[in-house]
Amino acid sequence: MRITLRSKAAFCVAAALAVAPLAASVLPSSAATPTVTNVAAQPVEGSTNVKVDGSRIILGDAAATMGSVEVRQRSGIANLAPVRFDAATSAVVVDYKAGTPDSSTAEVxxxxxxxxxxxxxxxxxxxSTTALPEAGDLVQLRIILLAPPQGGSPWASDVSVLPTNKVDANRMTIQAAPLKSTVYATREGLVGGTTANGHVIASRDHFVALPSRRGLASNGSGNYTVKVCTASRCAFEPVWDVGPWNTKDDYWNPSATRQMWTDLPQGKPEAQAAYQNGYNGGRDEFGRTVANPAGIDLADGVFWDALGLTNNAWVDATYLWTGTGGRGTVSITSGYLNLRNAASSSGAVVGMAGKSAQVTVECQTTGQSVSGSQGTTSVWLRVHPGMYVSKAWISAGSFAAC
Known part of the structure; x- marks a missing residue:
């Protein structure tokens, strides 16, 4: 059955404007495929700078900063309520109407x-048919609206999604181990600015930016998290901004499924190829001369405090959503969680994990008793060789003993 979102009640906007005619909460698996009905407006978490104009979702009035890309754009994100189908599907057909005045864009x-x-x-x-990385019976749509600093505002309406099992042979797959690559890291800074997901950058903040929205988490969410490591320290941080340099360079994906630059090897950012090898004439997607090979931007708290960097540097980045394995979620209201070199709060700090970030879990061990958001426990989780966090601050299940 096709699920259609058509009226003012058809879209979900976190600023308290709209909702899809589907419950904002996840439907139980036993529920029948929902039909289109109008319900009371409810905001869906993670939407930013969009508003309802009749039957349309239209870009709001706030300006957005694209991190260190140095491109000023107006941007908005409208997250729609998840839709559950009767059975798992390996692909979907999404349809919608859009208006894109003055070189603006609207994407679902x-x-x-x-x-x-x-x-x-x-x-x-x-x-068109869009392949999913793996078959599932619960899908979610979002609307991305982008426009130049001046001019008209893009919009989208009449969004619908239909399950289908007509699969593109080149679809992405989730690997057993997430991709890890060595990339050049730069400091984002820009305190007081607004990231691509609507987060207002604070002093010594904890998040990272990657040059594609495909791995952009909603504001406050960590379901797209990167582990960034130097030789002696690591940080687990949510992806809350887009940059550096490019905005459609999902270099962590296989070459055949990258948005752009499909002739580059997996794991190599376009900016790195442009800077080192003169790829694309040494320019980024906007035609600017690439001045450094950056593939990731780090907020100040990640750059200075978590990793102890003083200058731009090469780091090992692991894109956690691209693979499977044990995970836990940092459950704190603000700031960061210290990584220790022992299962004790007296252990040396060897890294940090930002609010809502996911952490890899290799195993669990017994250590100092700690009280936190998840209760009082003596269980500590090893999240990287020689690095531990107390389970008192991590929402997670049980794991094998170290």
Whole structure:
């Protein structure tokens, strides 16, 4: 059955304007495929700078900063309520209407819940089949609206999604181990600015930016998290901004499924190829001369405090959503959680994990008793060789003993 979102009640906007005619909460698996009905407006978490104009979702009035890309754009994100189908589907057909005045754009992305984790966002061309990374019966759509600083505002309406099992042979797959690559890291800074997901950057903040929205988490969410490591320290941080340099360079994906630059090897950012090898004439997607090979931007708290960097540097980045394995979620209201070199709060700090970030869990051990958001416990989780966090601050299940 096709699920259609058509009226003012058809879209979900976190600023308290609209909702899809589907419950904002996840439907139980036993529920029948919902039909279109108007319900009371409810905001859906993670939407930013969009408003309802009749039957349309239209870009709001706030300006957005694209991190260190140095491109000023007006941007907005409208997350729609998850839709559950009667059975798992390996692909969907998304349809919608859009208006894009004055060089603006309107895009609808889709993701699926697979094995209790959301897959990466995938752009869905209107009326075409979009393959999901793996089959799932719960999908979510979001609308991305972008426009130049001046001019008209883009909009989208009449969004619908239909399950289908007509699969593109080149669809992405979730690997057993997430991709890890060595990339050049720069400091984002820009305290007081607004990230691509609507987060207002604080002093010594904890998040990272990657040059594609496919791995962009909603404000406050960590379901797209990167582990960034130097030789002696690591940080687990949510992806809350887009940059550096490019905005459609999902270099962590296989070459055949990258949004752009499909002739580059997996794991190599376009900016790095442009800077080192003169790729694309040494320019980024906007035609600017690439001045450094950056593939990731780090907020100040990650750069200075978590990793102890003083200058731009090469780091090992692991894109956690691209693979499987044990995970836990940092459950704190603000700031960061210290990583220790022993299962004790007296252990040396060897890294940090930001609010809502996911952490890899290798095993668990017994250590100092700690009280936190998850209660009082003596269980500590090893999240990287020689690095531990108390389970008192991590929402997670049980794991094998170290």
């Amino acid at each position: 992305d889709v993701r699926a819940l697979v094995k209790d984790r959301w897959t990466e966002w995938t752009p869905a061309a209107a009326g």
